[in-house]
Amino acid sequence: MNKRLSVNHILGIRQLQPDDIRLILDTAVQFKDVINRPIKKVPSLRDITVANLFFENSTRTRTSFELAEKRLSADTVNFSASTSSVKKGETLIDTVNNILAMKVDMVVMRHPNPGACMFLSRHINASIINAGDGAHEHPTQALLDAFSIREKLGDLEGKKVAIIGDILHSRVALSNIYLLRKMGAQVMVCGPTTLIPKYISSLGVKVEHDLRKALKWCDVANMLRIQLERQDIKYFPSLREYSMQFGLTMELLEQAGKDILIMHPGPINRGVEITSEVADSSQSIILNQVENGVAVRMACLYLLASRAEN
Amino acid sequence: MAPRLLITPQQLEITINRLCHQLIEVHDDFSNSAIIGLQPRGTLLARRIHDTLCRILKHEVRFGELDVTFYRDDFRRKDLVPNKTHIDFIIEDMNVILIDDVLYTGRTIRSGLDAMMAFGRPKDVELLVLIDRRFSRNLPIQAKYVGRTVDTVASENIKVDWKETGGEDHVWLMQKISE
Numbered sequence: 001m002n003k004r005l006s007v008n009h010i011l012g013i014r015q016l017q018p019d020d021i022r023l024i025l026d027t028a029v030q031f032k033d034v035i036n037r038p039i040k041k042v043p044s045l046r047d048i049t050v051a052n053l054f055f056e057n058s059t060r061t062r063t064s065f066e067l068a069e070k071r072l073s074a075d076t077v078n079f080s081a082s083t084s085s086v087k088k089g090e091t092l093i094d095t096v097n098n099i100l101a102m103k104v105d106m107v108v109m110r111h112p113n114p115g116a117c118m119f120l121s122r123h124i125n126a127s128i129i130n131a132g133d134g135a136h137e138h139p140t141q142a143l144l145d146a147f148s149i150r151e152k153l154g155d156l157e158g159k160k161v162a163i164i165g166d167i168l169h170s171r172v173a174l175s176n177i178y179l180l181r182k183m184g185a186q187v188m189v190c191g192p193t194t195l196i197p198k199y200i201s202s203l204g205v206k207v208e209h210d211l212r213k214a215l216k217w218c219d220v221a222n223m224l225r226i227q228l229e230r231q232d233i234k235y236f237p238s239l240r241e242y243s244m245q246f247g248l249t250m251e252l253l254e255q256a257g258k259d260i261l262i263m264h265p266g267p268i269n270r271g272v273e274i275t276s277e278v279a280d281s282s283q284s285i286i287l288n289q290v291e292n293g294v295a296v297r298m299a300c301l302y303l304l305a306s307r308a309e310n
Numbered sequence: 311m312a313p314r315l316l317i318t319p320q321q322l323e324i325t326i327n328r329l330c331h332q333l334i335e336v337h338d339d340f341s342n343s344a345i346i347g348l349q350p351r352g353t354l355l356a357r358r359i360h361d362t363l364c365r366i367l368k369h370e371v372r373f374g375e376l377d378v379t380f381y382r383d384d385f386r387r388k389d390l391v392p393n394k395t396h397i398d399f400i401i402e403d404m405n406v407i408l409i410d411d412v413l414y415t416g417r418t419i420r421s422g423l424d425a426m427m428a429f430g431r432p433k434d435v436e437l438l439v440l441i442d443r444r445f446s447r448n449l450p451i452q453a454k455y456v457g458r459t460v461d462t463v464a465s466e467n468i469k470v471d472w473k474e475t476g477g478e479d480h481v482w483l484m485q486k487i488s489e
Contacts, residue, residue: 038428
């Protein structure tokens with residue numbers, strides 16, 4: 001097995017090799033064990049400082065990263081765009097370089113512009129983890145999704161995963177597609193024609209517009225939220241109509257006639273893409289995903305930190 | 311220099327038996343004692359000791375496996391792959407016997423002591439090793455139970471082979487392969 005990552009930054013799943021993905025997931029298994037101990041902390045990163053730069057709102061990802069850093073004993077600084085000099089017209093490179101001048105070793109960044117992390121990685125001297133860049137990638141979410149699937153169903157190879165909802169605006173969808181394809185899983189995207197990118201099948205995924213058929217096919221259904229904040233035009237007549245066509249209900253699940261694993265990256269819009277009944281059912285692993293998120297992020301931080309020094 | 315055989319399979323069996331009897335002298339029936347093997351190679355020895363103890367005492371002895379990777383002080387100097395930690399008991403107020411195959415600089419044991427504290431505060435901790443490489447310690451750490459004491463220099467390496475990993479039970483002294 002590989003002992004180290006082939007990359008210096010985790011910018012997207014696209015840049016990772018299958019061996020990197022396996023290494024992260026295997027390391028995360030040990031970290032999941034750590035966070036379930038009476039003392040949930042290990043001293044591995046005690047001399048590392050991590051800056052969490054969030055230029056976009058986040059609760060789950062940010063808390064998850066912060067917890068992961070603290071459980072690895074790293075020092076953390078938090079930064080959000082709304083309370084910073086970005087408002088005064090400072091550029092991204094200047095902002096980050098100023099933070100790095102205070103001797104920060106790693107940067108976790110979420111930014112509304114696709115490619116922001118990639119751009120930064122070429123200009124600064126620190127390891128970067130992408131915590132979501134616009135509608136581009138959200139690698140740690142895809143890794144934790146993969147971890148959760150692997151934990152429940154075993155190896156990803158050959159598994160059938162349907163990603164349902166707003167594929168067009170979803171960084172989670174893109175990262176998931178890259179990852180699942182690299183690991184040999186089959187992927188289907190399902191949603192209204194307007195919310196599915198035109199050439200998505202070139203990524204090796206099936207396209208389906210009927211939720212019933214998608215559910216019949218899949219082992220895992222990953223439900224996505226409608227990202228109204230990224231939609232500048234109307235992509236469908238009304239939320240009610242969307243919900244009737246693509247909302248996951250108990251009735252639809254029962255019709256599929258098998259145990260489908262239900263996932264959701266959050267935040268959930270209950271009653272839109274998924275009913276409360278389904279979200280809270282025994283088939284749903286939504287909260288497991290959140291728990292696994294901390295372990296997977298610990299693995300990413302740990303592996304990157306060990307690489308940076310070597 | 312050709313590898314030198316330090317311990318043969320028969321000698322290893324005798325050594326393990328002797329170590330077990332030494333342990334029983336101190337820990338009696340193991341009612342408040344536990345054996346913890348350090349991953350990855352210490353666990354193989356620990357399991358042998360555990361099996362032998364169970365056979366002699368005719369009852370189960372607490373056994374755990376501890377991975378120290380996340381507690382090491384050199385993790386950013388080499389690539390380390392974490393192993394499984396499995397300790398399904400709380401070691402609070404217990405007598406713990408830490409087991410590793412080779413005691414060299416003492417750094418692994420130092421991390422082991424740290425890692426163990428995540429599972430409670432033991433009453434007493436002892437160290438058992440198969441091979442003690444004398445005069446090469448970086449830290450003030452000593453083993454209470456030793457299989458064999460060996461004088462070595464830094465350019466030498468101790469290699470322990472186990473039946474469980476597909477070889478035969480052997481301990482070799484060999485020249486370090488330069489990287």
